[in-house]
Amino acid sequence: MAAKRSGVQSKRSQRTSASQSAHEPRSEPPLSLERIVTTAVELLDAQGVDGLKMRRLADRLGSGAMSLYWHVDNKEEVFDLALDSVLEYREPPQIAESRDWRGEVVHMLEDWRASMLRHPWSASLLPRRALGPNILSRLELLSKTLSRAGVADADMNAAIWSLWNYVMGATITRASFDLSDEDMAAAQQRLTRLSEHYPTIERSRLLLDNDWDGAFRKGLDFLLDGLAPGQ
Amino acid sequence: MAAKRSGVQSKRSQRTSASQSAHEPRSEPPLSLERIVTTAVELLDAQGVDGLKMRRLADRLGSGAMSLYWHVDNKEEVFDLALDSVLEYREPPQIAESRDWRGEVVHMLEDWRASMLRHPWSASLLPRRALGPNILSRLELLSKTLSRAGVADADMNAAIWSLWNYVMGATITRASFDLSDEDMAAAQQRLTRLSEHYPTIERSRLLLDNDWDGAFRKGLDFLLDGLAPGQ
DNA sequence: ACCTGAACACCGTTCAAGT
DNA sequence: ACCTGAACACCGTTCAAGT
Numbered sequence: 001m002a003a004k005r006s007g008v009q010s011k012r013s014q015r016t017s018a019s020q021s022a023h024e025p026r027s028e029p030p031l032s033l034e035r036i037v038t039t040a041v042e043l044l045d046a047q048g049v050d051g052l053k054m055r056r057l058a059d060r061l062g063s064g065a066m067s068l069y070w071h072v073d074n075k076e077e078v079f080d081l082a083l084d085s086v087l088e089y090r091e092p093p094q095i096a097e098s099r100d101w102r103g104e105v106v107h108m109l110e111d112w113r114a115s116m117l118r119h120p121w122s123a124s125l126l127p128r129r130a131l132g133p134n135i136l137s138r139l140e141l142l143s144k145t146l147s148r149a150g151v152a153d154a155d156m157n158a159a160i161w162s163l164w165n166y167v168m169g170a171t172i173t174r175a176s177f178d179l180s181d182e183d184m185a186a187a188q189q190r191l192t193r194l195s196e197h198y199p200t201i202e203r204s205r206l207l208l209d210n211d212w213d214g215a216f217r218k219g220l221d222f223l224l225d226g227l228a229p230g231q
Numbered sequence: 232m233a234a235k236r237s238g239v240q241s242k243r244s245q246r247t248s249a250s251q252s253a254h255e256p257r258s259e260p261p262l263s264l265e266r267i268v269t270t271a272v273e274l275l276d277a278q279g280v281d282g283l284k285m286r287r288l289a290d291r292l293g294s295g296a297m298s299l300y301w302h303v304d305n306k307e308e309v310f311d312l313a314l315d316s317v318l319e320y321r322e323p324p325q326i327a328e329s330r331d332w333r334g335e336v337v338h339m340l341e342d343w344r345a346s347m348l349r350h351p352w353s354a355s356l357l358p359r360r361a362l363g364p365n366i367l368s369r370l371e372l373l374s375k376t377l378s379r380a381g382v383a384d385a386d387m388n389a390a391i392w393s394l395w396n397y398v399m400g401a402t403i404t405r406a407s408f409d410l411s412d413e414d415m416a417a418a419q420q421r422l423t424r425l426s427e428h429y430p431t432i433e434r435s436r437l438l439l440d441n442d443w444d445g446a447f448r449k450g451l452d453f454l455l456d457g458l459a460p461g462q
Numbered sequence: 463a464c465c466t467g468a469a470c471a472c473c474g475t476t477c478a479a480g481t
Numbered sequence: 482a483c484c485t486g487a488a489c490a491c492c493g494t495t496c497a498a499g500t
Contacts, residue, residue, distance in 0.1 A: 031483080049359075054474060064485050066475085071483095075474065124358040127403045128280075131438075136422070136429050143431040156435050158442070161404070162397075162450030169400025172358045173392070191367070198367050200374040204387050207362075211389070219393030222457025223450065262464080285493060295466050297494085302464095306493065 028062035033071050033081070035061060040082040044121045052078070079125055084132025086119045087112070091141065101149040102224060108141060109167050109220065116171045123175035126168070139164070149228050159227045166223055170216050177207075259293035264302050264312070266292060271313040275352045283309070310356060315363025317350045318343070322372065332380035333455060339372060340398050340451065347402045354406035357399070370395070380459050390458045397454055401447050408438075 029035065039060050043052050054075055058065040072078055089111060095104050116122045131139075142160055151159050188207045195202040260266065270291050274283050285306055289296040303309055320342060326335050347353045362370075373391055382390050419438045426433040 053472090055472095065473095066486075067484050069475075127355040127358070127407045129407075133425075133428075136425070136432070139432050139437065140429040143435065143437070147431065153435065157437055158446040158449045160432075160437060161401070161443075161446045162453065165400035165404055165447075165450065166393075166397050167400065168404055169396035169398065170392070172403065173396055173399055176358045176360075194364075194367070197364075198371040200378065201367070201370050201391075204374065204384065206370065206374070206388055206391060212392075215389040215392045216396075218389045219396065219454065219457075222393065223453050226450075226453025226456055284491090286491090296492095297467075298465050300494075 031061060031063055031067055031071060036068060036071055036078070037081045037085050040078050041086060041119065044082055045119055049121045049124060054078075080129055080132060083122055083125050083129050084134045086122050087115055087132070087134040087138070089115075089134065089138050089141070101145050102228075104145050105142065105149075105163070105224065106217075106220065108138060108145075109163065110217075112138060112167055113171045113174075113216065117175055120175040123172040126172075146228070151228055155227075162223055162227065163220075166219060170212075170219070174212050174216075262292060262294050262298055262302060267299060267302055267309070268312045268316050271309050272317060272350065275313060276350055280352045280355060285309075311360055311363060314353055314356050314360050315365045317353050318346055318363070318365040318369070320346075320365065320369055320372070332376050333459075335376050336373065336380075336394070336455065337448075337451065339369060339376075340394065341447075343369060343398055344402045344405075344447065348406055351406040354403040357403070377459070382459055386458075393454055393458065394451075397450060401443075401450070405443050405447075 036057070040052060040057055043057055043060060047056075052075075054068055055065045057078070058068055061068075068078075072081075089108060092107070095107055098104070116126075139160065142163065143156060146156065146159055147153075188205075191198060191202055191207060201207075267288070271283060271288055274288055274291060278287075283306075285299055286296045288309070289299055292299075299309075303312075320339060323338070326338055329335070347357075370391065373394065374387060377387060377390055378384075419436075422429060422433055422438060432438075
């Protein structure tokens, strides 16, 4: 069942420019894994996790609902592919050449977080999904950079997971609060109504504090201080 | 629509012992929010998120499928209630009285993580759910303890979110890897097959490193060091 | 107040068949 | 190799009706 995959993947090298006139008319280009994934991401952006239905996806692609199943095993695979496609990382060359390991780590992790926040569904999807190639590439880069920074091999996995955990948690939390303003308002209202039970967090307006970026950066700095002291 | 809730909640004080003979026979006790939530948790433990169906839940409760809808608005609410019910925290008295703020924070957060790992579905559920009373209680306790530890009000929200983010991320990651051993093995195998692309993490056996508890504790210590220096 | 069965709308996927 | 419509199994929920 996994064997099918690699063959399909290699179709991405097809040239589609040949018979394509300047302004695309009614007739859609042929189905392809690429088009399916791209459209799935659009649909997820627009309608969220629950909004992705196979029929709706096929509609957007101008194909019959069942045509998808030639390119894809099932809906789960659409999720996997959409998630990983959103997490591609292009390392900026000037950073890769500098010796600033800390800047490099921070840049990659902030980019990671930004990518996921651009597609809020990705945060809630990630916990249940496999590690795709783009995710693995980021872990690989993180590992190499930390190694260059002097983190010992024995501490490496704990270091990587600490950072990963932190970014995951921050992103998931932020994304789930960000989903709708009504939800936030409702939550804060409920909190105020219950303020006798939760006086401290009610007072600090915890749920309304929106300096997420600052809080993220602060915690990340603490972690990096601890992981590679004396740098 | 939210008004209905509080009235239903108060039914938990019903005594059910009256007509209950020693060994429970065929006839189930009457439906109640409590029984529904308890059984939902059992079902989630046994079958995972996708295994919770309203009909199956009703079956386990010995009732018709539609009877649930008198106690509950919809399936979403079942998820919300099951999640929060699993996150109750009973603060151990000897810790509350000690002046050891750090021990108290670590205890609560490790208990949080342990509770979620006992019910792996909870980790993947949390990102999309509202903050229930038990979650808010933990945030309240965290806030009070950090305040006692000398964290300034201005830094409080960043401190709380840093810790929250870290625990969330660690738990979600761990739980999603823990779901099935086959998945882990498959992932590592795929990784080995692709080892040319990911030499560093392949070498460090990142995906097989199973000292999750140690890694969790280490990162947490770094964060606490940073959040309340000089303690 | 509490429970129920029948029925509806919807959705993922199988299948047998087209080109 | 690639696409399709009809059909099936399943599931959340509405409704009108029971006690």
